[in-house]
Amino acid sequence: MRDDEILDRLRRALRTEADMLTPGHGTPRVTPVSASRRRRLIGTTAWLGVAGLAVVAAAATIVLTVANRPSSHNVDVGTPPSAVLHTGRDRFGTTMHRATQAPAATPKSAPGASAPSTSAPNASAAPTTVAANAVPATSGAPAGRRAFVPLSATFVSPDMGWLLGVSSCGRQACLQLGDTIDRGRLWTTRRGPSVAGLSLPSASNGGAVPDVQIRFANPSDGWIFGNVAGSPILYSTTDGGGTWTAQSPVAQWKATSIEDLETSAGRVQLLYLTSGGAGMATARVGSADPTWSATPLSTPSGAPTSAQLVMQHGVTWVVASRQSKVVGGAIWSNDSWQTWTDLPCAAVGGPVVLAASDPTHVVAVCGPAGAQQVEVSADGGASWHNRGRIGSAPAVQAATSAPGSVVAGTASGAVVTSTDGGSSFATTLSVPAGRTRRILQVGFEDNTQGILITATATRGALYTTSNAGQTWSRLPLPAPPS
Amino acid sequence: MSGPEESRREASRLDGVFDDLYRSERDKLVRLAYLLTGSQVTAEDVVQDVFIKARSRLDRVDRPAAYLRRAVTNGCWSWHRHRQVEARYLETGPAVMSGEHDIEMWDALARLSPKRRSVLVLRYYLDLGEAETAEALGWRLGTVKSTAHRALQDLRRMLET
Numbered sequence: 001m002r003d004d005e006i007l008d009r010l011r012r013a014l015r016t017e018a019d020m021l022t023p024g025h026g027t028p029r030v031t032p033v034s035a036s037r038r039r040r041l042i043g044t045t046a047w048l049g050v051a052g053l054a055v056v057a058a059a060a061t062i063v064l065t066v067a068n069r070p071s072s073h074n075v076d077v078g079t080p081p082s083a084v085l086h087t088g089r090d091r092f093g094t095t096m097h098r099a100t101q102a103p104a105a106t107p108k109s110a111p112g113a114s115a116p117s118t119s120a121p122n123a124s125a126a127p128t129t130v131a132a133n134a135v136p137a138t139s140g141a142p143a144g145r146r147a148f149v150p151l152s153a154t155f156v157s158p159d160m161g162w163l164l165g166v167s168s169c170g171r172q173a174c175l176q177l178g179d180t181i182d183r184g185r186l187w188t189t190r191r192g193p194s195v196a197g198l199s200l201p202s203a204s205n206g207g208a209v210p211d212v213q214i215r216f217a218n219p220s221d222g223w224i225f226g227n228v229a230g231s232p233i234l235y236s237t238t239d240g241g242g243t244w245t246a247q248s249p250v251a252q253w254k255a256t257s258i259e260d261l262e263t264s265a266g267r268v269q270l271l272y273l274t275s276g277g278a279g280m281a282t283a284r285v286g287s288a289d290p291t292w293s294a295t296p297l298s299t300p301s302g303a304p305t306s307a308q309l310v311m312q313h314g315v316t317w318v319v320a321s322r323q324s325k326v327v328g329g330a331i332w333s334n335d336s337w338q339t340w341t342d343l344p345c346a347a348v349g350g351p352v353v354l355a356a357s358d359p360t361h362v363v364a365v366c367g368p369a370g371a372q373q374v375e376v377s378a379d380g381g382a383s384w385h386n387r388g389r390i391g392s393a394p395a396v397q398a399a400t401s402a403p404g405s406v407v408a409g410t411a412s413g414a415v416v417t418s419t420d421g422g423s424s425f426a427t428t429l430s431v432p433a434g435r436t437r438r439i440l441q442v443g444f445e446d447n448t449q450g451i452l453i454t455a456t457a458t459r460g461a462l463y464t465t466s467n468a469g470q471t472w473s474r475l476p477l478p479a480p481p482s
Numbered sequence: 483m484s485g486p487e488e489s490r491r492e493a494s495r496l497d498g499v500f501d502d503l504y505r506s507e508r509d510k511l512v513r514l515a516y517l518l519t520g521s522q523v524t525a526e527d528v529v530q531d532v533f534i535k536a537r538s539r540l541d542r543v544d545r546p547a548a549y550l551r552r553a554v555t556n557g558c559w560s561w562h563r564h565r566q567v568e569a570r571y572l573e574t575g576p577a578v579m580s581g582e583h584d585i586e587m588w589d590a591l592a593r594l595s596p597k598r599r600s601v602l603v604l605r606y607y608l609d610l611g612e613a614e615t616a617e618a619l620g621w622r623l624g625t626v627k628s629t630a631h632r633a634l635q636d637l638r639r640m641l642e643t
Binding site: 013016 | 513514516517584585586587588589591592602603606607634637638641
């Protein structure tokens, strides 16, 4: 890139960003920055990501309320924006909506992520789970130094969550775990379980991101799962991520890969592939050594090559694809599996990326590249209606925060958002020309707040939305271990 | 004559100067502070603070607009310094994303040191010359030149990785 090209781009970027501000053509008086004004600003311009920074400003800057006389200052310390942000959102115990993704078009090396876990914690359990060995996250790594590469996030409330990532430790790559109780503004980090064979994304391996994900059911019980060096892995914790235990049933199922895992309503379910088929395993949450019961998935039209599981308020949808065909599906409700007969995308074919916002509203994005179709169901997957198209690149992730909302991450690295039930989409995160980016995860914790994880060849980024995916703002990442 | 009448007149004259400046400069300064800090809330706080402190001095300043710019730059600097102390809130600079935004450029700017970022914002957003930039930052001309050079090198490196 030539100097003048960089300068042009810089000028454009600065201007675009500055023009977005709507500072309000103020009264020619210094008016107090009140809490309500902050709330409005944050609410309307999606400053969630930077609001954490503003906490400092609020602490440091004494907001002066000025009367008309220059000498009469009424000193008032501004309400920290974080407190404001959380107003009305402290909803431990609220059932959360999430959404999920599928491995669909994503190669095995990229985790077909899913989304934040579904079930709500007990109100009394709240945010006390900061591990003894947790270290405070420190300043982000300087450019060029190896940092925390995010892989997967899970939230048990809008504020409390975990972020799984990899960073280098000595000559190899290690799993790292960040946890937050303020919606990702402040992370504490610790080591995750020791897993051999991980590698960091780099230019030499094409930016391949380890296929490992995390889910928590409540502040204590969580799982790390995925596929490393060609073998499935599954770990569980019952102490909020302090200690992790490898789960042996993986061998007994003869699983060749773990495709997905979700948790809701006191159950955890995972979806695995075997050499000729697929199966679902279910266990109760809250036991150190859970008993899993496994059920094979019927796939009459061929062995699946990818599959996805979406769980919502105790209802689960499983769909399996083989190249461009949807080969089978199952629905879990009332504590049992049934064959899903009215599968989405019957006409256009797969792979399918599914998401659901409640037990009746389900969204599927499917079809061949260049003709990605959105189908929606309002009856829990019994009937499907065509909506719009998302653009040329196939979807690799999908999420829905509420009926009417569809957010999709595409194979080209863009994020598109619909607020009219999937009929029309606007690009809400674009890919600069000539760059590559992958969308590892899109998910919602409730009907407005969501998380997005992206990866470039060597780095990753974490974004949040507070308006159901219409705008995204960056969140800090946990510090890599020292 | 002296006494309450005169000070009232003086106060009202100052109010006039202040109001004009506030009206003409405030939004521009908020945009500047936003580009320097990446946070609209912070930007508004910094600018507000500057106006409050400047109120009693403005009539003694030659070029009030340049004075305010310098004060806002300083305010953003102290914010960055404080932020370093509170190292936990780091890393993400600016952050609203939507289709038209050059996210990569933003990420790169966010990772520049405050010093390097400031010089780029003043030079290429406000389009200040090197001398004016030096004045706004309170630096020597040579420092502006070398910092700008390094900042552009950083940007290039980050954009090309």
